[in-house]
Amino acid sequence: MRSAPGTYIWLAALLVTTVVMRQMSPGFEDEFLRRPGLLPPHPEPGPRLESEEPALPRP
Structure with a gap:
């Protein structure tokens, strides 16, 4: 318990x-x-940047 007391406190919580x-x-x-x-x-969601690829390719 001396090496990682925070872990044991978290598990108890x-x-x-x-x-x-x-x-x-x-x-x-x-x-x-x-x-x-x-x-x-x-x-x-913020505005889409022009450098981003479209989600679906255009035919």
């Missing part, structure tokens, strides 16, 4: 999280994981 999630009802677990603000929104 994952174990606790797993145990807590298993205690929740499936409906509450799904609602909890899908709540807004948990993950940042996906960024909008």
Whole structure:
């Protein structure tokens, strides 16, 4: 444990999280994981550069 204590702390946190999630009802677990603000929104794709190849070749 002396060589990588952070690894063991991380594994302990994952174990606790797993145990807590298993205690929740499936409906509450799904609602909890899908709540807004948990993950940042996906960024909008930027404008396409002229140097990029087209996704499909033109006939």
